[in-house]
Amino acid sequence: MRFISESSQERIPCYRVLDDDGQPLANNFVQVSEDVAVRMYNNMVTLQIMDTIFYEVQRQGRISFYATTIGEEAINIASAAALTMDDVIFPQYREPGPLLWRGFTLQEIANQCFSNKYDNGKGRQMPIHYGSNKHNYFTVASTVATQIPHAVGAAYSIKMDKKDACSITYFGDGGSSEGDFHAALNFAAVMEAPVIFLCRNNGWAISTPTSDQFRSDGVVVKGQAYGVCSIRVDGNDALAIYSAVQAAREMAINEERPVLIEALTYRVGHHSTSDDSTKYRPTNEIEWWRLARDPVARFRKWIERNGWWNDMAESELRNSLRQELLHSIQVAENLEKPPIADIFNDVYDVPPSSLREQEQWVKDTVKNHPLDYPENISA
Amino acid sequence: MAALFQAPTAFSSSNSLDSNKFNHSPSPRSLSERKSSILTVRSDARSNPLLNSAAHKPHRFITNAVATKPDTSLASTSSKPGHELLLFEALREGLEEEMERDPRVCVMGEDVGHYGGSYKVTKGLATKFGDLRVLDTPIAENSFTGMGIGAAMTGLRPIIEGMNMGFLLLAFNQISNNCGMLHYTSGGQFKIPVVIRGPGGVGRQLGAEHSQRLESYFQSIPGIQMVACSTPYNAKGLMKAAIRSENPVILFEHVLLYNLKDRIPDEEYVLSLEEAEMVRPGEHVTILTYSRMRYHVMQAAKTLVNKGYDPEVIDIRSLKPFDLHTIGKSVKKTHRVLIVEECMRTGGIGASLTAAITENFNDDLDAPIVCLSSQDVPTPYAGTLEEWTVVQPAQIVTAVEQLCQ
Numbered sequence: 001m002r003f004i005s006e007s008s009q010e011r012i013p014c015y016r017v018l019d020d021d022g023q024p025l026a027n028n029f030v031q032v033s034e035d036v037a038v039r040m041y042n043n044m045v046t047l048q049i050m051d052t053i054f055y056e057v058q059r060q061g062r063i064s065f066y067a068t069t070i071g072e073e074a075i076n077i078a079s080a081a082a083l084t085m086d087d088v089i090f091p092q093y094r095e096p097g098p099l100l101w102r103g104f105t106l107q108e109i110a111n112q113c114f115s116n117k118y119d120n121g122k123g124r125q126m127p128i129h130y131g132s133n134k135h136n137y138f139t140v141a142s143t144v145a146t147q148i149p150h151a152v153g154a155a156y157s158i159k160m161d162k163k164d165a166c167s168i169t170y171f172g173d174g175g176s177s178e179g180d181f182h183a184a185l186n187f188a189a190v191m192e193a194p195v196i197f198l199c200r201n202n203g204w205a206i207s208t209p210t211s212d213q214f215r216s217d218g219v220v221v222k223g224q225a226y227g228v229c230s231i232r233v234d235g236n237d238a239l240a241i242y243s244a245v246q247a248a249r250e251m252a253i254n255e256e257r258p259v260l261i262e263a264l265t266y267r268v269g270h271h272s273t274s275d276d277s278t279k280y281r282p283t284n285e286i287e288w289w290r291l292a293r294d295p296v297a298r299f300r301k302w303i304e305r306n307g308w309w310n311d312m313a314e315s316e317l318r319n320s321l322r323q324e325l326l327h328s329i330q331v332a333e334n335l336e337k338p339p340i341a342d343i344f345n346d347v348y349d350v351p352p353s354s355l356r357e358q359e360q361w362v363k364d365t366v367k368n369h370p371l372d373y374p375e376n377i378s379a
Numbered sequence: 380m381a382a383l384f385q386a387p388t389a390f391s392s393s394n395s396l397d398s399n400k401f402n403h404s405p406s407p408r409s410l411s412e413r414k415s416s417i418l419t420v421r422s423d424a425r426s427n428p429l430l431n432s433a434a435h436k437p438h439r440f441i442t443n444a445v446a447t448k449p450d451t452s453l454a455s456t457s458s459k460p461g462h463e464l465l466l467f468e469a470l471r472e473g474l475e476e477e478m479e480r481d482p483r484v485c486v487m488g489e490d491v492g493h494y495g496g497s498y499k500v501t502k503g504l505a506t507k508f509g510d511l512r513v514l515d516t517p518i519a520e521n522s523f524t525g526m527g528i529g530a531a532m533t534g535l536r537p538i539i540e541g542m543n544m545g546f547l548l549l550a551f552n553q554i555s556n557n558c559g560m561l562h563y564t565s566g567g568q569f570k571i572p573v574v575i576r577g578p579g580g581v582g583r584q585l586g587a588e589h590s591q592r593l594e595s596y597f598q599s600i601p602g603i604q605m606v607a608c609s610t611p612y613n614a615k616g617l618m619k620a621a622i623r624s625e626n627p628v629i630l631f632e633h634v635l636l637y638n639l640k641d642r643i644p645d646e647e648y649v650l651s652l653e654e655a656e657m658v659r660p661g662e663h664v665t666i667l668t669y670s671r672m673r674y675h676v677m678q679a680a681k682t683l684v685n686k687g688y689d690p691e692v693i694d695i696r697s698l699k700p701f702d703l704h705t706i707g708k709s710v711k712k713t714h715r716v717l718i719v720e721e722c723m724r725t726g727g728i729g730a731s732l733t734a735a736i737t738e739n740f741n742d743d744l745d746a747p748i749v750c751l752s753s754q755d756v757p758t759p760y761a762g763t764l765e766e767w768t769v770v771q772p773a774q775i776v777t778a779v780e781q782l783c784q
Contacts, residue, residue, distance in 0.1 A: 088533060121566035131565045138532060139565035143556045149522040150557070153529025153537075160485070160511055160535065167529075180553075183519030187526060190517060346567040347602050349625040352653070352700045 011217050014232045014264060017239035020293070022301025030082075030243040034308045040081050040238060041303055042317060044073040044296045047097050049321045050106065051269070054113060057329060058127075058273045063113050065127045069094050071236070071268030074295035075200055077101055078241035079168070083249060086165035088154050089137045090147040093128055094200065094267075095170045102135040106325055110332035117378075122346070123338035145171055145178035148197065152184045152258075155193035159256065166194040166252040168245075174205025176219045182226070188258035189227040196248045197228070197260045200235065202267035207280040223260035235263030236295035239302070266293065339378045340366065461644045467637040469611035470500045473618035474538065476647065478508055481536065484622055487514040487523055488540030488577075497542050498578055498637050524550035524575070528557050532569045536622060544579030544631065545591035558627045559602030574621040575629045580671055580721055581769050582634035587757035590765075592722045594631055594698050598731060605698040606652050607631040607670045611641040613696060616650030624652060631698070633671045655702035661691035664779055665709040667732060668719040669695045672770060676719050679775035688779060698728055706732075707740055714745040715782050719770055724752040749778050 017029040032040070051068040058066040069076055076097020083089075089098050096109065108120065112130050115123035120132055121139060131139025141147065151169035158165050175181060176199055188195050199219040203210055216222060223230030229251070233244045241263060248259040266289040270277040277286065303309040344351055344359040351359070366373045464472070478484045485508075486501055492515040495502030505513040516523040520541060527537040541547040547554065554575065562570050581590040594605055604626050608614035614632070621628040658673065659680060668676045673694045680690050691709050695702060710716055716736060720729040729750040736748055751770045759765055 090529070119566065120568060121564060124566060125564045129564070131568060133565070133568040139561060139569060141557060141561065141564065143552060146525055146553060146557050147529075149525025149553070150529030150532065152522075153526035153531070153535075154533040156511075156514075156526065157530040157533040157535045167533075179519070180522055180525060183517065183522030184525070186517050186519070187522055191514070346563045348604070349570070353703075354700055 006215070007217050007221075012220050012232045014234050015240050015244060016234040016237050017243065018237050018298060018302055020298060022298050022305060024239075024302075028243075029239050030246055032239065032242060034306070036081060037303050037306070038308055040077050040242075041296075041299055041309065043077045043080075043097065043100050044238070044299065045317055046100055046106070046321055047073050047076060048296055049318060050096075050100075050109065050325060053322070053325050053329070054109075054127075055269070055273065057113075062329075062333060063127050065273055066113065067093060067128050067272040068269035069096060071266050071289060071293075071295070072200055072202060073097065074238040074241055074299065075170075075198070075235045075263045075265060078238040079170075079198060079245045082242045082245035083168060084165065085136060086163065087136065087249070088151075088158070088165070088167045090151040090154065090167060090169040091137065091140050092144070092147060092171045092175060092200075093140045093142070094172065096128065096130060099130055099132065099135060099137050102137065104130070104132060104135055104137075105328075107328040107331065108132075110325075110328040111335070114329075114332040114335070115337060116332055116335035117338045118332075118335060119338070122342045124342070145175040145180040147171070148175070148178075148180050148184040149187065151195050151197075152188045152191070152193050155188065155195035155252075155258075156191060159191075159193060164253060166196060166249055168196040168198060170198050170200060172205060173199065173201040173203070173210050173213055173219060174208065175199070176222065177213055182222075185223070185226040185228050185258065185260065192256045193258055194252040194256055195258045196245065196252055197258060198245070199260070199262045200265060201262050202235075202265045204267050204271070204277070204281070206271040206275060207277070209281075218262055218264070220260065220262040228258045228260050230260035230262065232262045232264065235265030236293055236298060238295060238299040265295075337374070337377045459642060461642045463640060463642045464611060465637065466608075466611045466614050466632075466639040466641075467498055467500050469615040469641075469643060470608075470618050470632065471502065471504070473615035474500065474622075475504060475507070477619055477622040478504065478512065481622075483534060484536045484538065485512045485514065485530070486538045486540065487516050487527055489516055489518060489523075489542050491515060491540050496540065498632075498634075500632075500637075501540070520546050520549040521553055524553040525557065527573050527575075528553060528561070528571055531571045531573045531627075532561065536572050536574075538574040538576060538622065541575065541577035543589050543591075543634075544577045544593040545588055547575065547577065547593060548591070548596070550575075551596070554597065554603070554627075554629075555600045559600040562626075563602055570625055571627050572625050573627045574618075574624075575627065576618075576621075576632060578632045578634040578637070580631075580633040580635065581753070581758050581765065584760055584762055584765060585634065585758075586760050590758035592727065592753075594629075595722045595727045597629055598699050598728060602627065603699065604628045604652055605631065606696055607633075607698055609633070609636060609670050609673045609694055609696070611639060612643045613650055613656060613694075615643060616648055617652065617696070619649045620652045623649065628652065631670065635671055653697045653700060653702055655705040656694040656696050657691075657705065658694050659690065659692040661689040661713070663689045663713060663783055664691065664715040664717055665706070665713045666690050666692045666717045666719060666775070666779070667695050667706060668692070669698065669728070670721065672719045672721050675770060675772050676775055679772040679779070682772065682776050683779055686776075686780075688783060690779060695732070701732060701735055703735060703739055706736065707743075710736060710740045711743045714743055716744065716748045717775070717778055717782055718748065718750040718752075719775055720750070720752050721769060722752055723755045724750075725755050727752050746782055749782055751775065751778055 054066045080098035080101035111118045113127040129140040148169050151167040154167040220230045220232040233240050268290045344355045491501040492505040492513050527539040530537050606617050608617045621630050718729040722728050729752050733748045753768050
């Protein structure tokens with residue numbers, strides 16, 4: 001009679017390509033061309049600047065809410081770079097990177113955050129809840145981990161259609177505690193679905209550290225419990241993420257099986273603009289991760305060493321991005337909000353009479369009391 | 380609620396062994412001789428066969444006998460058009476036809492594959508369409524509902540079966556926050572044409588957890604439609620309509636109605652999801668009901684007719700949205716409304732319907748709306764206790780008598 005121990009002697013090792021100084025540790029990684037590498041770096045910087053500026057915009061009271069992805073740029077961009085446009089993405093809410101990679105513009109980002117009439121989502125969701133069917137990026141919902149079974153369903157659909165594609169879903173260390181996570185992994189294994197589960201283990205679920213979230217050796221070991229192969233990756237190493245996701249994609253599609261990737265990283269920013277993380281974690285910890293372990297700087301060192309980047313390109317990029325962002329924000333802020341009809345459309349395919357009545361009532365109310373309602377709304 | 384008493388007639392609904400001798404279920408031969416009359420009862424001249432054949436279950440649980448309509452048809456059984464089948468077979472027929480018609484339609488749920496489903500609605504489909512299109516899922520309602528939603532957003536048309544409606548409470552998050560909302564919150568970019576279906580309602584001593592009326596809980600969710608079938612004819616028609624709808628639709632079936640037998644047309648037909656069904660036109664009072672309570676109402680109607688009343692019985696079928704057009708027309712005619720439901724008193728379909736009618740047709744009412752519902756208690760297991768929590772025909776008769784004073 002032998003009980004299996006609750007954890008193995010050693011923790012699962014972590015796959016890494018670049019050291020903290022941007023030097024390759026070995027040659028066991030997928031080579032990335034200059035074009036792809038520079039594009040990846042550009043997108044990572046874009047994400048970083050976008051987050052910094054939008055966070056400030058929220059602090060100025062111009063948008064109601066924002067959540068940054070600071071510290072997780074490598075996961076966001078490198079994973080997207082390893083996929084194709086046909087792979088469907090089911091995000092949690094800290095992954096706008098793949099959208100940027102796929103061509104979503106800063107203006108579209110701003111439109112969503114300001115909920116104006118050009119927002120894809122027609123002003124119906126909170127800021128950062130992006131969604132674009134054109135980019136195969138499914139609309140973010142605030143509910144935690146509900147997207148994980150959706151990804152399995154999409155993989156099932158892809159499998160039925162025999163497409164050369166997979167689905168990928170992102171979630172955090174906290175999300176892995178939800179029931180949906182466990183059942184989805186189980187399903188995917190039983191159904192042999194081509195889906196990649198990418199867990200951003202960033203150490204914190206709002207104020208809950210991982211030590212209070214689970215007692216297993218992170219999330220990677222949970223794969224085996226469900227019959228899903230898994231790997232632990234340094235989430236701040238863009239090349240490691242790129243290699244791992246590409247390999248996972250091939251496995252998922254060619255062997256029709258799910259893959260779990262645990263990307264270790266750190267949530268440098270607060271959970272969102274409604275949070276002040278200095279209340280539950282030391283400031284020097286945050287600063288250390290922000291400066292010494294910055295994934296963007298680390299990747300920059302690698303591309304500079306290859307002669308693909310330099311200081312001038314850096315300052316040009318940052319300046320032009322800043323300009324573009326500020327301009328997009330200004331445009332988005334001054335655009336009209338969506339019309340009242342958009343409160344009632346898309347609830348069903350065709351609005352039933354009860355909703356049409358309710359819509360008329362709202363329109364009448366606004367018309368009769370124009371001073372009580374904002375001006376930048378059309379009836 | 381009206382006073383409760385055991386009706387000592389042949390239509391007793393008690394499940395105790397003593398009452399078997401009161402069981403009015405006919406022998407198989409006489410059943411096939413029963414005729415169903417086709418009456419044109421809709422304003423748009425579409426005909427609905429009225430269900431009047433007695434319910435005969437081959438199991439030890441016997442459903443109520445149903446009031447028999449006077450035979451007005453002249454044709455004999457042998458030359459009757461259509462074919463006879465049981466309600467669960469009608470659901471399966473509808474499902475099968477839609478799966479043949481559209482390769483994107485698929486089914487997922489527990490034991491729906493080779494087991495054929497706990498109520499045999501999907502029997503034979505896995506053999507015919509393959510294991511991928513009729514998918515057996517592990518036991519995780521939240522997740523397979525989520526899976527269905529994800530599959531729908533990427534182009535499939537899944538039918539998600541809850542083995543019992545009550546289990547879908549585990550999927551409430553997915554149904555409310557995702558299924559109902561994602562079309563809206565995505566700005567119309569992603570649609571979710573799922574059908575969520577399963578048996579619900581109070582059965583025969585299935586216990587509190589398996590006797591839920593989920594329509595009460597789901598009715599508030601914006602973005603979903605709800606329909607309840609009650610006859611083989613409308614079961615097949617609503618199933619097909621639900622599958623073809625671009626909206627998420629919840630189709631409520633009832634545990635005790637699966638073995639209802641009736642004749643349905645051979646030709647293809649699809650019913651409207653938003654229409655109510657006129658079961659029996661009348662002048663004195665409008666009785667609104669759905670699902671199994673339709674049969675209790677029709678039983679009571681027989682007694683009422685004998686007593687000289689002329690009730691108009693409408694099976695509302697569409698629980699969300701209500702067919703206020705049909706209902707309104709009836710209210711304007713009779714000026715009296717009785718709602719008979721299986722939901723609990725608090726927050727049930729009846730409560731919403733009462734509010735909707737009062738708001739829209741208050742001037743047409745001569746008396747306050749009466750709503751007969753189950754009490755706000757979990758359904759007890761003991762047969763007699765369980766029976767007292769469900770509205771019985773005798774209470775319906777008393778309510779109409781009081782309403783029409």
